[in-house]
Amino acid sequence: MLNVDRQKNILDMLYRTGSVKVSELADQFGVGAETIRRDLKALASEWDIELIYGGAYMKNATNSISVHEQTMAMKRSENYEAKQIIARKAAALVSPGDTIALNSGSTVEYILDYLAGKTPLNIITLNVNVASKALAIPGINIYLPGGRVRSSSGMTVGPSSTDFIGTFTIDKCFFGVSAINLSHGITHPVMEEVESNRALLSVSSKNYVVADSSKLDKQSLVRMAKLEEMDAFIVDDVFPQNYRKYMALNGIEVI
Numbered sequence: 001m002l003n004v005d006r007q008k009n010i011l012d013m014l015y016r017t018g019s020v021k022v023s024e025l026a027d028q029f030g031v032g033a034e035t036i037r038r039d040l041k042a043l044a045s046e047w048d049i050e051l052i053y054g055g056a057y058m059k060n061a062t063n064s065i066s067v068h069e070q071t072m073a074m075k076r077s078e079n080y081e082a083k084q085i086i087a088r089k090a091a092a093l094v095s096p097g098d099t100i101a102l103n104s105g106s107t108v109e110y111i112l113d114y115l116a117g118k119t120p121l122n123i124i125t126l127n128v129n130v131a132s133k134a135l136a137i138p139g140i141n142i143y144l145p146g147g148r149v150r151s152s153s154g155m156t157v158g159p160s161s162t163d164f165i166g167t168f169t170i171d172k173c174f175f176g177v178s179a180i181n182l183s184h185g186i187t188h189p190v191m192e193e194v195e196s197n198r199a200l201l202s203v204s205s206k207n208y209v210v211a212d213s214s215k216l217d218k219q220s221l222v223r224m225a226k227l228e229e230m231d232a233f234i235v236d237d238v239f240p241q242n243y244r245k246y247m248a249l250n251g252i253e254v255i
Helices: 003-017 022-029 033-046 072-077 080-092 106-114 128-134 159-165 191-203 241-249
Strands: 019-021 049-052 055-058 099-102 121-125 140-143 170-176 179-181 185-188 204-210 222-225 232-234
Touching: 003 019, 003 022, 003 033, 003 055, 003 241, 019 022, 022 033, 033 049, 033 055, 080 106, 080 204, 080 232, 099 106, 106 128, 106 170, 106 204, 121 128, 128 140, 159 191, 170 191, 185 191, 191 204, 191 222
Parallel strands: 099 121, 099 170, 121 140, 170 204, 204 232
Antiparallel strands: 019 055, 049 055, 179 185, 185 222
16 A cells, blocks of 8 residues: 555544554554554644654544534525535536536525536436426426425435436536535435435536535534545635645545
């Protein structure tokens, strides 16, 4: 294993558990204790890590704020300008002829405002609000799975939704999310919506998170995805440096 790969794995462990031991890491990676100490010293020079006898710990582990489901009206009223910046960036990645997927959320809805000149397009969405708004754009074919519609989010859920998604091949998927955390990845407050989101993730060639910085250092009920399952994060202008460094280390583009 290359040094950079081993250090990335060690950093992930520090974020997940808060601390590591030299002896355990040496056994796990099959290297000497001195090699692990050099890895930890290198990580401490770049990250907020405290070296101690026999190991290391995160000095300021990510403090997560728990989030619960919000109504669409609440989502649309928050961080409007940041969401517009993100939506424009996302729309710029779309090319005529693409098949794209949009899951749910206000930022995802705003992407539709910037798709003029990008048609023809196929849009697969899990959300009746997104589908309704997309209907007003000429040249877009809309595919919406069946199932139960959740009134609070407009999401369709259930086995028929996931089976429907599995029949498509998607070029680009844009994920609106509720909570992002370096320790826990991407989490979601509604368990029954996670399976449909995971289905989109599995059939898309490129997966993008669209999220303003208010979603960071948050966590919710159910893990939806690991950060490294995403190809890129499309973010606002105040996306913090520690997240940028983590994305760079894991080969995730920040747009």
